Amino acid sequence: MRQRQARHARQARQRQQDLHAREFEAFVAGAAGRLLHAATLLTAEPPDANPRARSLLTAALAQTYASWDRLRGEDPYDRARQELAARFARSAWRAHHGRGGVLSALGPQERLVVVLRLGEGVAEEQTAALLGLPVERVRAICARAVAALTSPPRTRGAAPPATMTGAPP
């Protein structure tokens, strides 16, 4: 009797896990492309050589899957993006220099703000909350980054990509 109950509980848990696995697979199939694009912009790697972005996204998705049963109606995409941004912010001090991506000329924090605000369309307030910064600071960083990206390199303070990639760490 007791054994049968235990077996039922185990089977129910297994079914739940299978369901989560299927949901997660569907989620990854739909969202991984966009998330990997965002991650590659963050790490400032070229799209065809992005090992850091891949490992960043793998770690973020692993965390998302581990907390899948505690999402409680929250959008898994938001959760994964949040995890990605937090992981990048934590690891950003290790590698400051871009390696040929479009945002190579920006610093890690500027890249974070630009990717979240303009690439992903996250609202200013949400971006600020996600990064733990005041809203004005997010606005200022975004404005600075946009200016650096849209002005010719020699008139702005931003270093041209050639000197960035050539500089030793």
Place this chain on the structure above:
Amino acid sequence: MRAERREDRVRRLLDGPHPAVPPELGIEAMRRGARRGRRRARARRLLWLVLSVAFLAFAVWAGVEQPWNPPPAETTPPLDGW
């Protein structure tokens, strides 16, 4: 106005070529996530086990020792007028 145009330019810049997603990425994430979940479940079970053992030990000790009863007097009362 001009700032908006610049932001649009940056948006277009960001919308450049997308990287291809390696098929093993999702599988690896799932494997790691499942392992993390199992480890967390194990840690939770262990915590509950430790807590219940501690509670049980306390209950047994309290039942045997009965610390709410006053301890027996250690000195005999003086015996006068014998």
